[in-house]
Structure formats: structure tokens, C-alpha cells
Amino acid sequence: MITHINVTQPYNWAMVQAFLSRRAIAGVETCGPLSYARYFDERPFYSVTTDDSTKENHSAGVDQPSSWFCATYEPELARFTVELHLHKAECADAVIANITRVLDAHQAMPVITKALLTAGFAANELTPGIRLPATWSPFEALIRAIVGQQISVTGAVNILNRWVGDIRSEKSMTSTGATSHALQQYHFPNPHEISTYDTSNLPMPKARQQTLNVAGTFAQNNALLSVNNVHALLALKGIGPWTVNYVLMRGLSAPDVFLHNDLVVKNQLKRFAIDPQQAAPWQSYVCIQLWEHANT
Numbered sequence: 131m132i133t134h135i136n137v138t139q140p141y142n143w144a145m146v147q148a149f150l151s152r153r154a155i156a157g158v159e160t161c162g163p164l165s166y167a168r169y170f171d172e173r174p175f176y177s178v179t180t181d182d183s184t185k186e187n188h189s190a191g192v193d194q195p196s197s198w199f200c201a202t203y204e205p206e207l208a209r210f211t212v213e214l215h216l217h218k219a220e221c222a223d224a225v226i227a228n229i230t231r232v233l234d235a236h237q238a239m240p241v242i243t244k245a246l247l248t249a250g251f252a253a254n255e256l257t258p259g260i261r262l263p264a265t266w267s268p269f270e271a272l273i274r275a276i277v278g279q280q281i282s283v284t285g286a287v288n289i290l291n292r293w294v295g296d297i298r299s300e301k302s303m304t305s306t307g308a309t310s311h312a313l314q315q316y317h318f319p320n321p322h323e324i325s326t327y328d329t330s331n332l333p334m335p336k337a338r339q340q341t342l343n344v345a346g347t348f349a350q351n352n353a354l355l356s357v358n359n360v361h362a363l364l365a366l367k368g369i370g371p372w373t374v375n376y377v378l379m380r381g382l383s384a385p386d387v388f389l390h391n392d393l394v395v396k397n398q399l400k401r402f403a404i405d406p407q408q409a410a411p412w413q414s415y416v417c418i419q420l421w422e423h424a425n426t
Contacts, residue, residue, distance in 0.1 A: 132214075146233060214226070233261075239260075245412035246416065249407075251404055270381070345363070345366065394421060
């Protein structure tokens with residue numbers, strides 16, 4: 131199916147594209163000059179689920195080929211054209227809503243601009259059309275945050291490229307009757323797959339390897355679709371406030387999260403005489419603005 135997502139203006143596609151392309155996992159997602167495409171498991175979006183706890187804990191079901199979309203930005207029309215391939219059309223609205231969230235396409239920019247100015251930024255210090263690009267799911271944000279602890283974005287993506295590829299290869303060897311490739315399963319691994327994967331060969335400290343498995347187990351039993359469940363991650367060894375706040379910001383697109391303990395944010399606060407709390411309930415965009423200054 132083909133559909134469209136209207137985009138509020140101004141829209142800084144360049145910063146959204148930079149975020150997505152730097153973090154793209156090989157075989158799962160691609161980011162072109164004007165497009166973002168990825169494979170995904172559509173089962174969490176089925177409206178037939180009986181409660182929130184089942185929406186992300188779908189790993190026990192029968193294997194299903196990945197679904198796919200490609201969103202192409204058309205700046206002259208202020209919209210994305212979305213090509214969407216699903217197994218069940220009933221989940222189309224939920225999938226489109228999630229694509230819209232990932233691209234932060236519907237944000238009211240006058241409100242964000244006012245909040246940033248109220249926080250103390252000068253008008254010439256604002257990034258026009260600033261957005262909060264997100265990850266596909268809170269669980270994916272959690273795994274990315276754990277893998278990325280104390281290493282560069284490039285380093286984290288390299289590990290994820292290897293890991294996701296290994297999980298798919300391992301599944302193809304253990305599947306009966308069909309391989310992962312034959313099933314066309316290219317989406318990001320689900321909680322069950324990560325909880326049971328042998329992480330001992332991943333290039334990271336043993337404690338972090340174990341945290342990945344524990345996080346997968348936790349997410350099987352506690353869907354990370356509520357603020358309370360995300361905060362409950364703090365009880366897990368190896369997960370601290372920065373990780374929880376990152377999941378809230380990038381995984382749930384919470385607009386009022388400020389990462390006080392982020393090193394880049396701390397350094398940028400020395401440059402700008404701002405009070406992030408004055409931007410409430412839009413403090414997440416203060417973080418994004420500070421990160422943007424660090425990248426320029």
C-alpha cells in the first residue's frame with residue numbers, strides 16, 4: 131500500500147537523516163538522501179492483542195516474514211510518501227503512527243521554538259526545524275543503549291551489525307523446514323531471541339553481556355510501553371538513569387526528558403547560559419539542541 135504522512139514545517143530532514151543513517155543496522159534498515167526504510171515485525175501492532183503486556187512479548191508465536199516500509203521525504207509537498215508491505219492491513223494505522231513518531235513528523239514547531247527560547251537559548255542558537263528522531267521501539271532503544279555504553283556510535287553499530295547477523299544465521303541453522311532467510315526475517319531481534327543468545331563472544335565486558343540477556347528476559351515479561359515499566363529497568367544490574375532516560379526519549383519519544391548525566395550535555399551546558407527546566411514540558415528538545423551544537 132501507498133500512503134502519506136504530512137509533515138509540519140519547518141522540518142529539519144537533514145538532522146533526522148543524519149541520526150538514522152549513522153545508526154542504521156545492516157540488513158535491517160537503510161537511509162538514503164531522502165528516504166528511510168526498514169524491516170520490522172508487525173505482530174506487536176496487531177489490534178487483536180488483549181492487553182499491553184502482549185504487544186512487545188510476541189516472540190513465542192509462529193515465525194513470520196518481516197514486514198517492510200520505505201518513507202520518502204518530499205520537501206516540496208511537505209510530506210513523506212510511505213510504501214508499506216504488511217501481512218495484515220488491520221495494523222496499518224498503528225504502523226504509520228509509529229513511523230510518524232520515529233520521524234517526529236507532526237511536532238508543533240512554534241511550541242518547541244518558544245520552549246527553547248524560554249530555556250535561555252538565543253534565537254540564533256536554535257536549529258531550524260529541530261526534531262527528535264527516535265528508534266523503532268523502546269526495546270530496540272534499550273538494547274542500543276546497553277551496547278553503546280562507553281563506546282562510539284560507530285562502534286556500537288558495528289557490534290549490532292555482527293550480532294543481528296549472527297542471530298539470524300543461528301536461527302536459520304536451528305529452524306525446521308525453513309531458514310530465517312527463506313522466511314525473510316530481517317527485522318531487529320525480539321526479546322526472546324536476545325534473552326537466549328550466547329553473548330559471551332560480543333566485544334564488551336562480561337557484565338554488559340549479561341545485562342543484554344537480562345534485559346531481553348525482562349522485556350518478555352514487561353512490555354516497555356509505559357513509563358512505569360521503563361523506570362522498572364533500574365532494578366536490573368547494569369542499567370542506570372542514563373539508559374532509562376534514553377529509552378524514554380528515543381524509544382517512547384517522551385518530550386520532557388533531560389539527560390543531566392550525559393557527558394556531552396554537561397559539556398554543552400558550560401557554553402550556554404540556559405535553564406532546561408524552563409523548557410518543560412519539552413526538555414527533550416533542549417537535549418537535542420545541545421547535542422546538535424556538539425555536532426557542529
